[in-house]
Amino acid sequence: MNSRTKIKGRGAQLNVKNRFVELSHEMREDFLEYCSKEGELVDGNKTKYIDVYPKTIVNKVTSPDVGMAYSMNPYQGCEHGCIYCYARNSHEFWGYSAGLDFERNILVKKDAPILLENILKKKSWKAKTIVMSGNTDCYQPAESIYEITRECLKVFLKYKHPVGIITKNALILRDLDLISQLAKQNLISVNISITSLSEHTRRLLEPRTATTKKRLNVVKKLSENNIPVNVMLAPIIPSINSHEILPIAKCVSEAGALNMVHTIVRLNGAIGEIFTDWIKKSLPDSADKVLNQIEDCHGGNLNESRFGIRMRGEGKIAKQINDTVKLAKAKYFKGRSIPKLNDTLHENYKTNQLKLF
Secondary structure, X not given: OOXXXXXXXXXOOOOOOOOOOOXXXXXXXXXHHHHHHHOOOOOOOOOEEEEOOOOOOEEEOOOOOOOOOEEEOOEEOOXXXXXXXXXXXXXXXXXXXXXXXXXXEEEEOOOHHHHHHHHHOOOOOOXXXXXXXXXXXXXXXXXXXXXXXXXXXXXXXXXXXXXXXXXXXXXXXXXXXXXXXXXXXXXXXXXXXXXXXXXXXXXXXXXXXXXXXXXXXXXXXXXXXXXXXXXXXXXXXXXXXXXXXXXHHHHHHXXXXXXXXXXXXXXXXXXXXXXXXXXXXXXXXXXXXXXXXXXXXXXXXXXXXXXXXXXXXXXXXXXXXXXXXXHHHHHHOOOOOOOOOOXXXXXXXXXXXXXXX
């Protein structure tokens, strides 16, 4: 075994240094060689679920180009292991690495439904859509164990409060009963992330996610039940999935999606090192080309933080991608749109008391 051996079933292939922690852990070549000779496992590669108890669960989103006012995340870290995930950097705030730790140390917020209900009952709270998975996927594998997302949906339904969902996991169909009830009152919309129609590409980029076929089925099933679905082609990575924009748009449109949005990959913080290491191990022949094209979209850098520009990029390659998306939306989504969710019902459901006026 050596430093270029791939860790199966994971996106990141290393733990990068946490910028907030003074000490770091290094996997030395001589140790790897010893384990190889002795037939010992270097790493058990197991997922750990760790209970945490935050004081609040709903976060106000201040970024002007994100498209949501509030978000909540029942889990911190994500076992899906998407190599490009912007949420990786947030794991550093909890004392972990943005690399393998992000995928293997999953923080579980079992009190999330109670914390959510406490907020929705406040007299001062004014209903505005809360998006589940603003950071990490609320239907990642941990949800099949803990069912925190399902319990939160029950709270949203009880208080007639609008909610959005972002996911790439077919587990969402388990909660079709609750989602359908919310949809009948125009209280929910769902965002399904689809980044490739190729299973080979999907497995490389997102090793523990639902297959593309299953995600397309999710779009179809939700749409058949009159649940508004928006598909997120996010991120588009030059020379990896940038050629799939039109085919994806056609497929999701035929499945019933009402809209499609996109972002161009940006590798901020620790993600640049994680992605670079991954692509040199996973796609060594095209690694330099892809990295150079990503840099071309961001003024010569892998990262970009400027609001309004960071999601769309600049330069010829970025323009070509953005123009293709515009063409796809005009061709396959003309006359369709995601309805605005109903935020007028909640006020009368904060308490069990009826108002006289």
